[in-house]
Amino acid sequence: MAEADSMNAAAPAALSDAQAGQTVLRLNDIELGFGGVKAINKVSFEVRKGEILAIIGPNGAGKSSMLNVINGFYKPQKGSIEFRGETRRAMDPNHAAKHGIARTFQNIALFKGMSTLDNLMTGRLLKMKRNIFWQALYWGPAQKEELEHREAVEKIIDFLEIQAIRRTPVGKLPYGLQKRVELGRALAMEPDILLLDEPMAGMNVEEKEDMCRFVLEVNQEFGTTIVLIEHDMGVVMDISDRVVVLDYGVKIADGTPDQVRANQRVIDAYLGVSH
Amino acid sequence: MFFSWPFFFEVLIGGLLAGVMYSLVALGFVLIFKASGVFNFAQGGMVLFAALTLVGLIELGVPAALAILLAMAAMVVLAYVVEKAVLRPLVNQPPIILFMATIGITFFIDGFGQTLWGSDVHTLDLGIPNTPLFFGDILVNSFDLVAAAVAGILVTVLAIFFQKTRIGRALRAVADDHQAAMSVGIPLRVIWVIVWSVAGLVALVAGIMWGSKLGVQFSLALIALKALPVLILGGFTSIPGAIIGGLMIGAGEKLAEVFIGPFLAGAIEDWFAYMLAMVVLLFRPQGLFGEKIIERV
Amino acid sequence: QNEQFMPLLVYRTGPYAPSGIPLANGFVDYFELLNARDGGINGVKITWEECETNYNNDRGVECYERLKKQGPTGATAFNPYATGITYALIERATADKIPVFSMGYGRADATIGSVFPYVFTAPATYWAGADAIVQHIQKQEKGSLKGKKIALVYHDSAYGKEPIATLEALAKQEGYQLNLFPVAHPGLEQKATWLQIGRQLRPDWVIMWGWGVMNSTAIKEASAVGFPMNKFVGIWWSGSEADVRPAGAAAKGYMSASFTGVGAGAKVHSDIRDMVFAKGKGMGKDTFGEALYNRGIVNAAIMIEAVRTAQGKFGNKPLTGEQVQWGFENLNLTQEVIDKLGLTGLMSPIKLSCNDHEGGGSIVIQQWDGKQWNFISDFIKPRREMLTKMYEASAMQYAKEKGITPRDCSKM
């Protein structure tokens, strides 16, 4: 603890020179390898408060791994992460969740046996306080708490327009809806930073439009910072404030959509035909 | 009681050889798990069924060699029936469901075997010698040596079958994902019949060895419980693991029983085997030689 | 309905079926014989129903509950044929007033009839068995066991632990050293045990309290470490054909205690052959004359004689369990009666009373010659003065725990 406090002292300096919004998360020289494969090689970038940051790059570039590093599922071999004024070697998933980092997954990671409603309710677990005995009785404060959270979740259900599937076990939902439920679960955590791993894969234009609408709305209404991986350049260019480009573990560009679009290295490595 | 090195080695060797007998049973589990991702609880029942069929035939007057062939045929038929009646309708179900189905199979063949051949104990004597041999001061039993040789041959043959044949790869594919295996044209039904037949043959061998030792009776089905720690220690997916796991469990539990047991009032070998396996799992959650459990998001 | 109903708890299937089948056959064939030869018991026809317990306590309890009210007068008496089931039935049966006849198993202290009015242990308990085996060994060792080493290999369960107290008491008295070797259920693997016995301890004698597959495995393993069979004595549940046959030639010379006779030479056997099998009835052709088949016959016969004794008081009609209990307590099977029943050589005389539910039966040692069992000793009388003291101490503790006030047997 004492160690963390001493780091706190150093933090304000770092924060003050962030201009276009404060930096809420900074990755410094992250290195991550698996056996022979170097998935991430000395990548640094920062995430600023309230922005939509896109991470793009070819398949296998290390984008998902990057998100895994951010929320602590992978521990980088080298580098450090600055978050909320603390600098850590690696994040701890539970710590991340507690301090407002929520995410969705590339290969949907919903709780398949549970209904949509229950899946969203799991997002609120960290906010529920009653102990096991109250829960067993399901009475008084426990019930009240349950109902409060139910209400919050219902708002998200309305927002995402998934009222009709409230009680359906998510395993049976079509792919696109599962993605939406997953977003809902992340939103239920009321995160400060939302990590989205290819939220629009496998969707048609109309559905992507819906998804974009949700993402933008979350970003604007609640000021949630969003880090997003996406392969649809249309989406990336339209909705993101900043883009980080990875190519086989190294960062090759970092800037506004327009800068990135024009970057020759990015075109060669990723875009192919220009968009 | 005093400690002496020759006795220690005697127990060690006895334990290793006893472990080989467990491996014979564990091998059947490994085969089916490796090749279809099914934890086949019925392996013990299959051992009983194979041995009962063999003894039953011999008692009917069929010459031993022919009886063995017929028992093999019976195991293939069993594999066919299992595929048709159980596995086919349950394709693509989660492992626990398939596990449960094999428990159903266990009950069925336990009952069926006894209906056919009765519940009485039968003697199976294929002339495997059971005499104490002495190497210097150390006693080794000839039966155990034969068992070890049989197990060694079996493992070699199976390892080659899995490594060197095209089917081996297909089997592993099936274990990973039934539906995907079907989608690339791997004939699930044929594969399953093959695997279960091979496991049936392994069960027959185990049944012969254990049956010669214990007599053929219902209790044979219970040796599955001795094979389980071997299985987890070696890893569900490794054929050599079954042997090495067997050796370790055998030696470990015998040494524990002899040298630790007296301080704990004895009869500790059963749980000791499981504890040993569990401790290994704490360090390697997939067993010593099992395929790594893939965890990704 | 002039019928006396006999409930039969059997296990004809599962791991203990090799023992359960001949036992059950003995019962059934004896009942068939009585109905065919004598028209039942003094004209009261015997009916029976089997219930499969699988040697399983809860199944046993279920069978008990199912059968206890059947027949015109309810169940005559129960033979649980499992120590665990016996324990589970003692209280129920006492409340229901139905005798539980645990012949050679169950609670040894249930011999004390004042505490256990409805439980009968004739003709011998495990404690008596342990004593008889030690007596036999003592005789072989020319009278003295001083400084001898005896190992007890036992099934690590309620059953297997029964003799320990007796053997320990005797060890003190006779001066031998007792070593205990529990074998975990079911006993498929005993290599460690036998290496310890045969290669490390090298005792003078081994006594075994085994059950099921444990027995034959023990014999096999004993021979694998070269332990001599003629120093190896089992209790009566380790002394049936099913226990030695799987071990093959290795079992030759192995001994066991018994309280029932061997072979198929008694009159009752020829009667069964002529009057039951000849009519296409009966179940025991395959197990005819086996140790446990004979034990089934003896068990059935004692039950029937208890009914017959009770009929003497209550009349020749179907009797209730309570009446049969009286019959048991007043049962006196003298050698003449035994001869008359055609059971000569199959059992020793017993005489029960209100307080003595064991009846003073004798025990014999038999040896396997590779083909059959042969008696190698006379009938041995267990030293009951010592045993009775132990029974009483244990029974009183039970009574205290359960809040039972013992009956006063002197007034009976």
Place this chain on the structure above:
Amino acid sequence: MIYREAGQFKTSYAADQAIFPIRLDRIGIAVCLAIAYLAVPAVANDYWLLSILVPFLVFSLAAIGLNILTGYAGQLSLGTGGFMACGAFAAYKLATSFPDLHIIIVFLLSGGVAAAVGVLFGLPSLRIKGFYLAVATLAAQFFLIWMFNKFGWFNNYSPSGVISAPPMHLYGDVYLTGPQSAPVNKYLFLLTFVALMALLAKNLTRCKIGRSWMAIRDMDIAAEIIGIKPLVAKLSAFAVSSFFIGVAGAMWAFVYTGSVEALAFDINRSFQVLFMIIIGGLGSILGSFLGAGFIVLLPIFLNNVPGLIGWHIPVDMIAHLEFMIFGALIIFFLIVEPHGLARLWTLAKEKLRLWPFPY
């Protein structure tokens, strides 16, 4: 009457969260309870009460316990017998050491002991998963049975190792154990107790903790990432499950058989309870009851029916047939509905809701 939720509007989330949101279900459960409390004691004989209903209720409780661990939290366990033994022996020690303790307290405390042991043996689950864990729980099973069997302290040095319940009463002369206990009292006590415990279990599973169990079951990595602590979730599942199972074990020893030895809780008992929850339905409280009913009744049914219709099959044949039918039925049910009887029940209701239209 038509089985439908349309027309029954819910005006609050509380109503929507109710266990039985559909009115007909509520009526159904009320009728069930009425039958259980009024009709059954009136008509059932001792055989039914003692040999069928009592074990059914005890098993139901154990099945609920295992279902919490395996069905809800996804931790496959074969140690049920061991934990039941914990409950049974703890109850025995408590009841004999403190004869004045009320029987309900004894049961609850012995559940607590079992829970503590459960947590201890649950620790490996943090590393070990799936079938590996199942086999590892066998370590608990074998170790516990060995321990109770081995050390005289647990059975007050009874020479045979068998424990038997001292006579204990609920109040006045309503005895639950011992010779004065009436079957009807045992039944009614168990019915009430088990029904309440089932309600608690249901509440737990639809609350925060239940959701974190299910999350761990369905995808432990994702669960961890949304902030569920696997340690807490898994160990609490082990604790709660073992509590239920321990109480069931205590009831088994005290109320059902009256006396037990450790081997009565051997590995077969573990399997038996596992069958119940799989046949009944993993992750369903109702399923635990259905499964227990199925497994308790089936052998009794098979044993009695041939006799009733005047068929005389030898008992060994019946036993073998029982094995075969039992095996075949397990497979049959899995094929018809892998998620157990409870799911069949829901599907039936689903169809009823759509009736008369097929889809």
Place this chain on the structure above:
Amino acid sequence: MKPAASTDAANALLVVNNIEVIYDHVILVLKGVSLHVPAGGIVALLGANGAGKSTTLKAISNLLRSERGEVTKGSVNFEGQRIDGKTPDELVQQGVIQVMEGRHCFEHLTVEENLLTGAYTRKDGRQAIADDLELIYTYFPRLRERRTSQAGYTSGGEQQMCAIGRAMMSRPKIILLDEPSMGLAPQLVEQIFEIVKLLNEKEGVSFLLAEQNTNVALRYANYGYILENGRVVMDGEADALRNNEDVKEFYLGLSATGRKSYRDVKQYRRRKRWLG
């Protein structure tokens, strides 16, 4: 694009005739879907989430059974023969193979072993298989780099390539591709469709592809079906579809003024549905 291949159902390679699919005995998902794929054609199956595209493909390749689904009505013909009773492996041998949605690689097998399992049904010798393997590696160089990694540890896109490559290894006559573009980088999407085109032109392989990326799909396909709620609501030549106003608006995201920005679709909007 290309002149339409024969639209005459009788001569088509694959004919799906009015099939109805039910899951779990209660959930009716396909309510009479008919379509055909001419020999040498590329046919796109478009539609929203849950419209039943995957179900249709699985009904053809007979993988439905393993999901407790059932074709309760209608028929499927391939090369004039009914195939709805055949097992998936028989179908693969006849030349019908499906690439399932969501990749489904064999996690514990290496990438190369994954590819080789695709050749399981082939009988034309080791050399031919080795050649094809080489071919796949030239199409997907990334796979060559990762050939010895366990497929479970490769990235999403790599797995997708692996799954497509695996199907190609069986030398099929028709590939049922379920969402090939999902999770692939734009460059790779183009590449994969180029490969589709190449295989189609060079090797005469026909394709039925379920795709969300309508834009690309309609560029490469020559015929398209639009599925909604388990019914075909519209079909036609790819060009015709691309110029259809509704398709433009709902599937291509084009309005009269050209491509809308995703930023501008914030306002709430009722989606228009064809009701069949």
